[in-house]
Amino acid sequence: MQSMNPNASPQRFDLHCHSTASDGVLSPQEILERADAQGVALLAITDHDTVAGVRALLDADFAVGTALLPGIELTCTDGQRVLHLVGLGIDVDDGTLGQHLDTLIATRMERADSILDQLRKRRLPLEWSQVEAAAGGAPPGRVHFARVLVECGAADSVSQAFKRYLADGKLRLGNTPWPSLDSAVAAIIGAGGVAVLAHPRHYNLTRTRALALLRRFVSAGGEAIEVISGANSPLNDIQRWSRTADELGLLVSAGSDFHAPSSWCELGKFPSLPGCNAPVWEHPKLHRWVDAEVGRLVCGAAFADMGRSHAADERNNA
Numbered sequence: 001m002q003s004m005n006p007n008a009s010p011q012r013f014d015l016h017c018h019s020t021a022s023d024g025v026l027s028p029q030e031i032l033e034r035a036d037a038q039g040v041a042l043l044a045i046t047d048h049d050t051v052a053g054v055r056a057l058l059d060a061d062f063a064v065g066t067a068l069l070p071g072i073e074l075t076c077t078d079g080q081r082v083l084h085l086v087g088l089g090i091d092v093d094d095g096t097l098g099q100h101l102d103t104l105i106a107t108r109m110e111r112a113d114s115i116l117d118q119l120r121k122r123r124l125p126l127e128w129s130q131v132e133a134a135a136g137g138a139p140p141g142r143v144h145f146a147r148v149l150v151e152c153g154a155a156d157s158v159s160q161a162f163k164r165y166l167a168d169g170k171l172r173l174g175n176t177p178w179p180s181l182d183s184a185v186a187a188i189i190g191a192g193g194v195a196v197l198a199h200p201r202h203y204n205l206t207r208t209r210a211l212a213l214l215r216r217f218v219s220a221g222g223e224a225i226e227v228i229s230g231a232n233s234p235l236n237d238i239q240r241w242s243r244t245a246d247e248l249g250l251l252v253s254a255g256s257d258f259h260a261p262s263s264w265c266e267l268g269k270f271p272s273l274p275g276c277n278a279p280v281w282e283h284p285k286l287h288r289w290v291d292a293e294v295g296r297l298v299c300g301a302a303f304a305d306m307g308r309s310h311a312a313d314e315r316n317n318a
């Protein structure tokens with residue numbers, strides 16, 4: 001069984017997690033309540049290509065100690081590469097964003113049809129009704145197919161279902177018409193949000209290609225990079241993306257990428273941010289969501305000691 005990274009520590013913020021509105025297993029309210037129980041002061045629920053979960057919480061009449069930062073994780077492409085962008089501080093009722101999401105949902109449904117067809121051709125006993133039930137009203141994604149494959153006995157676990165049937169290279173999904181990087185960034189900015197490149201280490205980029213991608217991202221209006229994604233983010237990767245953020249003048253973000261309770265993933269549990277970078281919650285666009293008290297709580301334990309020392313040295317040498 002995979003265990004928690006010993007470098008992970010409780011944080012007062014978590015700017016990347018998922019609910020049942022996309023591919024998580026807890027409802028939006030359960031996510032917020034769990035974050036509160038974990039001592040998280042600032043939470044962004046960033047479901048894939050939908051704001052349904054966030055909207056439900058904003059409309060709900062209950063109170064917890066955790067401040068909610070409206071978010072989303074948009075799927076897009078840069079050339080042939082599929083990317084994910086986190087949008088923070090968005091207006092969930094923005095009309096242009098809504099049109100963008102309508103396009104994404106239609107794309108997701110077409111993609112789900114293709115996945116079902118390909119799995120059936122492998123003589124796997126799947127029905128569309130099972131996939132819909134697993135998705136619970138959300139646009140079906142690969143994880144929902146994985147859960148159905150486990151239920152029907154074709155795999156022992158979700159991870160095994162991915163390895164056998166759903167991982168990159170197992171399905172022909174290369175022609176999925178996801179929106180472009182530029183249009184995804186524009187949708188986030190148009191909704192009043194801050195665009196963050198999510199989990200850059202997942203893209204397996206060389207330094208040269210990473211810098212080229214990030215310069216295109218910045219040119220489109222992107223302003224931050226997720227230097228930590230999950231409890232098991234390697235320290236060398238955190239340092240790499242922190243230096244890259246500093247080089248390009250990007251803000252930094254971090255989150256658990258929580259989907260379900262496990263021994264290796266928890267809300268608000270991941271390594272501390274290097275203190276040499278400005279955090280994304282200091283962006284002026286987010287001030288309406290992050291008041292002075294929440295900002296004080298979040299900053300109190302957000303940064304690694306080595307980072308604070310590095311930042312202090314830079315100030316002393318200025």
